[in-house]
Amino acid sequence: MTTPPPTPQAPAxxxxxxxxxxxxxxxxxxxxxxxxTPGSRRLRTVIAAVLVPFAAAVVAGLVLLWPGAPxxxxxxxxxxxxxxxxxxxxxxxxxxxxxxxxGGGAGAGGGGNGPQDPSAGxxxxxxxxxxxxxxxxxxxxxxxxxxxxxxxxxATVEITEGKDKGHRYPELIRPDASRRLHAxxxxxxxxxxxxxxxxxxxxxxxxxxxxxxxxxxxxALVVVAVGRLRGLMALVALAVSFLVLTFFILxxxxxxxxxxxxxxxxxxxxxxxxxxxxxGLSARTSVAVLGTLTSLLLIGVLGSLFIGWAALTGxxxxxxxxIHGLYPHIDMSGLLLAxxxxxxxxxxxxxxxxxxxxxxxxxxxxxxxxxxxLYRAGxxxxxxxIASVVNTLVLAYAGAALPLLLLFSLARxxxxxxxxxxxxxxxxxxTLVGSIGLVASVPVTxxxxxxxxxxxxxxHPPSSGVGGVPPRPEVPGPVSAGRLLGxxxxxxxx
Numbered sequence: 001m002t003t004p005p006p007t008p009q010a011p012a013x014x015x016x017x018x019x020x021x022x023x024x025x026x027x028x029x030x031x032x033x034x035x036x037t038p039g040s041r042r043l044r045t046v047i048a049a050v051l052v053p054f055a056a057a058v059v060a061g062l063v064l065l066w067p068g069a070p071x072x073x074x075x076x077x078x079x080x081x082x083x084x085x086x087x088x089x090x091x092x093x094x095x096x097x098x099x100x101x102x103g104g105g106a107g108a109g110g111g112g113n114g115p116q117d118p119s120a121g122x123x124x125x126x127x128x129x130x131x132x133x134x135x136x137x138x139x140x141x142x143x144x145x146x147x148x149x150x151x152x153x154x155a156t157v158e159i160t161e162g163k164d165k166g167h168r169y170p171e172l173i174r175p176d177a178s179r180r181l182h183a184x185x186x187x188x189x190x191x192x193x194x195x196x197x198x199x200x201x202x203x204x205x206x207x208x209x210x211x212x213x214x215x216x217x218x219x220a221l222v223v224v225a226v227g228r229l230r231g232l233m234a235l236v237a238l239a240v241s242f243l244v245l246t247f248f249i250l251x252x253x254x255x256x257x258x259x260x261x262x263x264x265x266x267x268x269x270x271x272x273x274x275x276x277x278x279x280g281l282s283a284r285t286s287v288a289v290l291g292t293l294t295s296l297l298l299i300g301v302l303g304s305l306f307i308g309w310a311a312l313t314g315x316x317x318x319x320x321x322x323i324h325g326l327y328p329h330i331d332m333s334g335l336l337l338a339x340x341x342x343x344x345x346x347x348x349x350x351x352x353x354x355x356x357x358x359x360x361x362x363x364x365x366x367x368x369x370x371x372x373x374l375y376r377a378g379x380x381x382x383x384x385x386i387a388s389v390v391n392t393l394v395l396a397y398a399g400a401a402l403p404l405l406l407l408f409s410l411a412r413x414x415x416x417x418x419x420x421x422x423x424x425x426x427x428x429x430x431t432l433v434g435s436i437g438l439v440a441s442v443p444v445t446x447x448x449x450x451x452x453x454x455x456x457x458x459x460h461p462p463s464s465g466v467g468g469v470p471p472r473p474e475v476p477g478p479v480s481a482g483r484l485l486g487x488x489x490x491x492x493x494x
Contacts, residue, residue: 042455043283043451043452043455044283047283047286047287047290047452050290051286051289051290054268054293055272058265058268058269058272061261061264061265061268062248062265062269065248065252065257065261065262065265066248066252067248067251067252067254067255067257068255082190082191082192083190083191083192083193084188084189084190084191084204085159085160085161085162085188085189085191085201086159086160086161086186086187086188086189086207087157087158087159087160087186087187087188087189087201087203088157088158088160088184088185088186088187089155089156089157089158089181089182089183089184089185089187090156090157090158090168090183090184091155091156091183092153092154092155092156092181092182092183093153093154093156094151094152094153094154095151095152095153095154095172096150096151096152097150097151097152097172097174097175150175151175152172152173152174152175153172153173153180153181154170154171154172154173155170155171155172155173155181155203156168156169156170156171157169157170157171157187157189157201157203159189159201162191164201169201171202171203179206181203181206185206185207186206186207186209186210187203187205187206187207188203188204188205188206188207189201189202189203189204190202190203190204220235223235230278233277233278234278236277237273237274237277237278238274240270240273240274240277241270241273241274244266244269244270244273245266245270245342248262248266248269249262249263249266249338249342252266253330253335253338254327254330256329256330258331258334259330259331259334259335259337259338260300260304260331260334260337260338260341262338263337263338263339263341263342264296264300264341266342267296267341267342267345268293268296270345271289271292271293271296271345271349272289274349275288275289275292275349275353276289279353283452283453284356284357284360284449285356287352287356287445287448287449287452288349288352288353288355288356288445289352290445290448291352291355291356291441291444291445291448291449292345292348292349292352292441292445294440294441294444295344295348295352295437295438295440295441295444296341296344296345296348296437298436298437298440299340299341299344299433299434299436299437300337300341302433302436302437303337303340303341303429303433304337306429306433307333307336307337307429308333310425310429312333312336312422312425312426312429313332313333313422314332314333314334314335314336314426315332316422316423316426317423320332320335323335336426336430339430340429340430340433340434343430343434344433344434344437344438347389347392347393347434347438348437348438348441350389351382351385351389351438351441351442351445352441352445354385355378355381355382355385355441355442355445355446355449356445356448356449358378358381358382359374359378359446359449359450359453360449360453362374362377362378363453363454370454371450371451371454374450374453374454375446375447375450378446378449378450379442379443379446382442382443382445382446383442385442386438386439386442389438390435390438390439393431393434393435393438394431394435397427397430397431400427401424401427404423404424405424408424
């Protein structure tokens with residue numbers, strides 16, 4: 001009896017790589033937990049060829065436009081350009097407005113009393129209107145007599161810094177004053193050294209340091225708690241942006257440099273530092289930088305065109321009028337355009353980073369997606385983003401100009417006349433130009449991200465359709481001796 005040959009054994013599967021050992025069969029992870037895959041070498045070269053000269057130009061602009069040491073400044077005593085000291089309300093008492101107006105010699109709206117030594121007895125009684133429009137007593141003049149027979153509040157204010165520290169003076173608060181004071185409240189005092197002694201100090205504002213510091217601390221805590229390391233980097237980027245704005249943009253404009261050029265250099269520096277600091281040096285971040293840069297260029301061109309065409313001067317309110325009066329060499333229309341660029345930068349960063357991340361995640365979810373399909377999928381996400389961001393930008397500008405819009409509403413002015421006035425037209429141009437740049441950033445950034453992320457396609461082995469695991473080689477079944485000898489044998493009966 002012929003012994004059948006041994007049955008051939010299936011080849012042993014190749015040993016699994018170290019990172020796959022210990023995993024259950026069919027449980028493969030095809031997504032990446034590390035940083036995004038960079039683009040191809042050629043695209044990285046192209047990106048570097050664009051961004052490196054741009055970064056070098058930004059650094060050169062910072063060096064050339066960096067303001068020198070500030071010169072001697074003589075305060076005008078108007079608005080914020082005046083000397084202030086801190087103070088504290090030590091007490092409030094009710095007095096007759098007629099008695100207070102006649103007892104101090106300063107008149108009902110003339111200004112605050114001079115400091116008095118606490119040991120000298122009473123605090124005196126005089127009205128104070130302050131040197132600025134926000135003084136509590138500035139609402140009514142000496143001759144109005146509207147509230148002369150009413151009851152006023154008289155606050156005793158202690159000066160807590162400066163050469164008159166520890167001295168006190170009375171501050172009269174009219175019944176129609178918009179701000180009320182209370183004992184223990186911190187206040188800001190305007191100090192006019194050239195004024196008569198009785199009119200040197202007046203309350204212009206209240207101290208808000210404790211609530212503002214607490215709010216900033218809560219904000220930082222929430223950002224770090226939710227964002228962790230990325231949130232901490234965002235706070236660092238925010239601090240750097242504030243430093244660039246404070247130590248470069250504002251002093252350079254006051255020194256006489258072109259506001260538009262300063263804004264372009266400063267905004268570009270903020271963009272480079274913030275994006276690379278928060279998101280790292282990668283092709284993904286570089287795509288977001290290119291998308292933001294392209295949109296900023298579009299906003300600058302459109303803003304310059306329509307600000308000139310609409311003959312917007314940028315000098316529309318008390319603040320800009322004060323700047324123009326104190327620094328007549330500053331180009332106010334250029335300052336307006338600089339504000340448009342800087343104001344749009346923050347929202348642009350959000351849009352471009354979100355679009356780039358969306359395209360990268362879509363590619364990682366389906367590496368076989370074609371460029372056209374990837375671009376269309378990313379653009380669908382961007383359309384949803386556009387709808388919310390544009391509405392947010394418009395409402396933000398409307399909220400800032402709400403008191404102005406309320407005045408026009410009370411005057412029952414024609415809508416067309418209101419919209420084309422310089423006050424409102426400036427906000428309309430600012431809003432529409434920024435919104436056009438935001439909308440344009442979506443297809444531009446999506447196209448750049450699609451081009452870069454799809455350039456690095458790694459060939460994948462044939463997949464069985466389950467987790468991307470290649471199928472095992474087919475194992476042949478048992479072979480009889482007759483089949484091995486040419487098929488002449490018969491099957492054995494079981």
